[in-house]
Amino acid sequence: MASYHTHSISLPSTSHPITTQFDQQLTRLRSSQAASTCSSSLLTYRLTCLTELYVVVDDMLQLPSSKQSLSQIQTVLDGSLRLLDACSTSRDVLQQSKEHLQDIQSVLRRRCSGAVVN
Known part of the structure; x- marks a missing residue:
């Protein structure tokens, strides 16, 4: 059982x-x-x-219980803001990586087609 x-x-x-x-x-x-x-x-x-x-x-x-609840909510909100900041930073890094990757792909296409690279 x-x-x-x-x-x-x-x-x-x-x-x-x-x-x-x-x-x-x-x-x-x-x-x-x-x-x-x-x-x-x-x-x-x-x-x-x-x-x-x-x-x-x-x-x-x-009331103490209200203050405690509000404090816990504030802690959660602070954590959420930190997470949003981290997501924003990650998005910016990914966007920059995407741009660099496109630049690399462009260089490789030019090399493969026989174009002169400066």
Whole structure:
């Protein structure tokens, strides 16, 4: 009988309070969009919702887990940029090699056809 190893992912049973606040603020903002009229009090309410949503997002970004995730993403992006630089350099070297090869082929064709090479 074959033995298989399985891994389980433990997810938190409850959401982080900031996540709950985010969901609530987003729901408030979306529900205000359903209003058919556009009064100054509604605009004020929407701006208040946006301001509170902004504060919650800022709080989310300050969480240690968010900072760690952003740091890991930054590391991946830095690696990707280095890889793109290496690919660009490789492309340039290959292009130069291709040009030199074409020059060599041209010289060889001239020699084979009996033309004088300088």
